[in-house]
Amino acid sequence: MTVIRLTTPLSLEVIQKLEAGEQVTLSGIIFTARDAAHKKLVETYRAGGKLPVDLEGQIIYYVGPCPPKPGKVIGSAGPTTSGRMDPYTPLLIRQLGLKGMIGKGNRSPEVVEAIKEKGAVYFLALGGAGALLAQRIKKAEIVAYEELGPEAIYRLEVEDFPLIVGIDSRGQNAYLMGKARYSK
Amino acid sequence: MRNIHVQDIINAVEGLCIEACTTLPADWWKATEEAISREESPLGKDILRLLQENASLAASTGEAICQDTGMAVVFVELGQDVHIEGGSLYEAINEGVRRGYTKGYLRKSVVNDPLIRRNTGDNTPAIIHVELVPGSGLRITVAPKGGGSENCSALKMLRPADGREGVIRYVLEVVEAAGANPCPPITVGVGLGGNFEMAALLAKKALLRPLGKRHPEAHIAELEREILERINHTGIGPQGLGGRITALDVHVETYPTHITSLPVAVNIQCHATRHAEALL
Numbered sequence: 001m002t003v004i005r006l007t008t009p010l011s012l013e014v015i016q017k018l019e020a021g022e023q024v025t026l027s028g029i030i031f032t033a034r035d036a037a038h039k040k041l042v043e044t045y046r047a048g049g050k051l052p053v054d055l056e057g058q059i060i061y062y063v064g065p066c067p068p069k070p071g072k073v074i075g076s077a078g079p080t081t082s083g084r085m086d087p088y089t090p091l092l093i094r095q096l097g098l099k100g101m102i103g104k105g106n107r108s109p110e111v112v113e114a115i116k117e118k119g120a121v122y123f124l125a126l127g128g129a130g131a132l133l134a135q136r137i138k139k140a141e142i143v144a145y146e147e148l149g150p151e152a153i154y155r156l157e158v159e160d161f162p163l164i165v166g167i168d169s170r171g172q173n174a175y176l177m178g179k180a181r182y183s184k
Numbered sequence: 185m186r187n188i189h190v191q192d193i194i195n196a197v198e199g200l201c202i203e204a205c206t207t208l209p210a211d212w213w214k215a216t217e218e219a220i221s222r223e224e225s226p227l228g229k230d231i232l233r234l235l236q237e238n239a240s241l242a243a244s245t246g247e248a249i250c251q252d253t254g255m256a257v258v259f260v261e262l263g264q265d266v267h268i269e270g271g272s273l274y275e276a277i278n279e280g281v282r283r284g285y286t287k288g289y290l291r292k293s294v295v296n297d298p299l300i301r302r303n304t305g306d307n308t309p310a311i312i313h314v315e316l317v318p319g320s321g322l323r324i325t326v327a328p329k330g331g332g333s334e335n336c337s338a339l340k341m342l343r344p345a346d347g348r349e350g351v352i353r354y355v356l357e358v359v360e361a362a363g364a365n366p367c368p369p370i371t372v373g374v375g376l377g378g379n380f381e382m383a384a385l386l387a388k389k390a391l392l393r394p395l396g397k398r399h400p401e402a403h404i405a406e407l408e409r410e411i412l413e414r415i416n417h418t419g420i421g422p423q424g425l426g427g428r429i430t431a432l433d434v435h436v437e438t439y440p441t442h443i444t445s446l447p448v449a450v451n452i453q454c455h456a457t458r459h460a461e462a463l464l
Contacts, residue, residue: 076248127367129238130251178426183419
């Protein structure tokens, strides 16, 4: 299969060309955030506070990595289940300008609506392949919520990070398409 | 009576935590090799090969197979002729987990309270199951269990009239609802019979059986084969992206039950069937 090479930040034109099920590689800057970080971001936004990171045009990777061994950038770093972030994601897309997400598993209808409305995209990373994915992460630094441990927000520099388009900007879903093809 | 010092238990558990999180057993390699040959989806085949590449990378670098190094589930078979000296068995196991997860640079994923949710910082406490057995041996199995697959697990008290077909339907329902979340190809542990808490424990124990090994009783082995086939007809496939291989195996463990009951518990294991054991 042809693999599309993408570089961050992703423009609306690039996002609109992506189709569910396509394999892509991503290079550039992405941010990590998962359950507790999402909760804090949304609470801070609702209280009118200043967010520790500007998500306009950015991509969030749902990951809680292992601690790095000496001399390494990051430990094992595969995706976590995205559905747990669903209650927060529409606000992140609509109000904070989030353009992309990386995780595993399906999303709620509300998230799909927000993706379609704002022209965002949901990528899938290989679940349970943390050792392999960690190799494509070239730099990692904590930018917020250090006290959350593995749930802190990191700024990652990735190179040729392998992904699959899970839900494209028109709401097409790679899981539904794949399953329909092989169910008996 | 044989004496075993807690220090030996601490050392064993420390090593097992690291081994289980970085090295997949031989039966996993055999099962995924067969899965690659049977998978019809080209993307599914690619994914299975990448999972093998990931496992071999983890084994050679000592990096965790998956960043979710789980909550440590520890099964102990304690010989009734063993005397543990120097401290408590449970504290020794937790000390071993503490050291293993720190020295192995494994992720600490345990929070102190289900609602307050502050990370304990050392992945303790472990979930510990102790079974008293004849003899003077001490067998320890460490089976780290990640949250993604554990969260897809479920239990239902069926009616006896629901019978075999009811059991199959319920397992399929749980697997369908899980979809891509537990990182397929999954292994499905089914606990059948006993009562509410026994069924759950049986389902977890079922995951320890080597992949490809059937239940010794013919009608249960047949049930395993049928559930496996029907799961693989769902089309969920590797990573949920469509394909023939949704599950590597289905293991059912049973126990006698009450005249009114048919408990069935389904414990889903992600593609990485991690466990390591030692005999002291």
